[in-house]
Amino acid sequence: MSADKILHAPPDLDPFARELPRLDHALSRRIDADPERVQRGLAQLVLTIVELLRQLMERQALRRIDGGTLSDEQVERLGQTFMELDRRMEELREHFGLTEEDLNLALGPLGNLL
Amino acid sequence: MIELYAIAEQPAPEVPSPLRAVAAGSLVAVCGPADDEVTPEALWQREMVLEGLMADRNLLPVRYGTRVEDEEAAARAVEERREHLAAALERVRGAVELSVRVVGEAGTAVHEPLLALARDAVVSRPQAPESHRAAYLVDRAAIQEFVDTVAALQRTTTNLQVLCTGPWPPYSFTSP
Numbered sequence: 001m002s003a004d005k006i007l008h009a010p011p012d013l014d015p016f017a018r019e020l021p022r023l024d025h026a027l028s029r030r031i032d033a034d035p036e037r038v039q040r041g042l043a044q045l046v047l048t049i050v051e052l053l054r055q056l057m058e059r060q061a062l063r064r065i066d067g068g069t070l071s072d073e074q075v076e077r078l079g080q081t082f083m084e085l086d087r088r089m090e091e092l093r094e095h096f097g098l099t100e101e102d103l104n105l106a107l108g109p110l111g112n113l114l
Numbered sequence: 115m116i117e118l119y120a121i122a123e124q125p126a127p128e129v130p131s132p133l134r135a136v137a138a139g140s141l142v143a144v145c146g147p148a149d150d151e152v153t154p155e156a157l158w159q160r161e162m163v164l165e166g167l168m169a170d171r172n173l174l175p176v177r178y179g180t181r182v183e184d185e186e187a188a189a190r191a192v193e194e195r196r197e198h199l200a201a202a203l204e205r206v207r208g209a210v211e212l213s214v215r216v217v218g219e220a221g222t223a224v225h226e227p228l229l230a231l232a233r234d235a236v237v238s239r240p241q242a243p244e245s246h247r248a249a250y251l252v253d254r255a256a257i258q259e260f261v262d263t264v265a266a267l268q269r270t271t272t273n274l275q276v277l278c279t280g281p282w283p284p285y286s287f288t289s290p
Contacts, residue, residue, distance in 0.1 A: 005282075007212065007257075008264045010275035 115148040118176040118188060120164055120283070121199050127167055136185045138192035141199055144173075145188050148181050164283045172207050174199065175283040201290030205251075209233055210281035212250045212260060218274035221245025224267045231260045236286040249286035257281060 119133070126135040126142045136143045144167065149156050167173055182188045192199060212232075216224055225246060229235050232250035240247040252260050257280075264278045 005279045006277070007261045007280055008268070008276060008278040010217075010268060010277055012275055 115181045116145045116184060116188065117148040118180045118182065118191075119144040119146055119160060120167060120173040120175050121192060121203070122167060122171055122173040123203060127171060129163075129167070133163065134185060136188050136192075138189040139196055141192050141196065141203075143188045143192045145182075145185065161283075168210070168281075168283055172203055173283060174202055174206065174288045175285055198290060202288055205234075205290055206284040206287050208255075209251045209253050209284065209287075210257065211284045211286055212252050212257070212278060212280035213282060214246070214248050214250065214264065215240075215244050215277045216246035216274065217243050218245055218271070220271050220274050223271070224264075224274070224276060227263060227267065228260065231256055231263060234287060249282075251284060251287045252281075254281075 116134075120143075122135075122142045122144060124137065124140050124142055126137055127144070129135050129144060133144060133146045136145055144163070146160075146163070164173065164175055182191055214224070214228060221240065222245065225235070225237070225248060228248075228250055232252050234251040235248050237246075237248040250260070261278060264276050268274060268276045
């Protein structure tokens with residue numbers, strides 16, 4: 001169900017991923033097989049999540065239906081989810097010596113995105 | 115308090131617990147427990163619910179964080195806006211949202227050919243270094259052609275980077 005949401009990626013994802021933590025080149029040295037592919041997969045995963053957050057944060061789906069929409073504090077917290085992504089990247093790095101499949105498992109509730 | 119996820123049409127979809135499909139006339143409000151913790155996981159799980167529903171029906175995604183007292187209030191909120199919501203559902207019937215972001219000088223040049231393949235588009239302000247950012251409402255049957263066109267534009271235009279994501283619930287097209 002949670003197939004990759006990137007339908008078309010440009011040759012260079014970097015300009016779109018400025019707000020993301022740099023994918024450390026050192027990481028790829030720890031990958032035996034096809035480091036480029038793994039690194040790209042990781043970039044796509046994070047971009048997918050960021051794009052989703054962007055969608056949800058930027059767009060007002062149905063206008064306020066009733067009382068009880070998000071408080072300012074919650075909106076701020078939502079903004080901080082970008083920071084949360086940093087942390088997640090760290091976790092991913094810890095698992096990075098493993099296979100792509102292991103990487104998926106490490107994502108837990110985010111599901112298999114790669 | 116419960117949270118509204120999406121507005122769909124009858125017959126009510128089967129939703130996994132603890133979600134509930136609340137009937138409101140010809141429409142259905144998909145609701146779930148209100149989550150105090152706003153996390154990427156919560157957003158993503160919600161997205162998964164919407165995408166699961168979207169697989170075989172049309173829906174309007176409700177803004178994240180929209181809460182009502184109980185199921186009765188949810189039904190009432192939908193009933194009160196019945197005509198508006200029905201018209202909005204008509205607009206997105208059989209379509210999905212595709213997001214396009216462009217980096218490069220010719221950013222806006224991609225808009226016309228993509229719009230030609232879409233039912234509608236919402237252009238939003240690009241954020242540097244982007245030169246174009248838009249959401250396109252695209253018929254399900256036209257998704258592949260749209261993506262192929264994105265790839266072709268990327269190939270034939272110098273100094274252009276196009277990122278296309280989706281299919282998304284029609285977040286940008288919820289007004290009739």
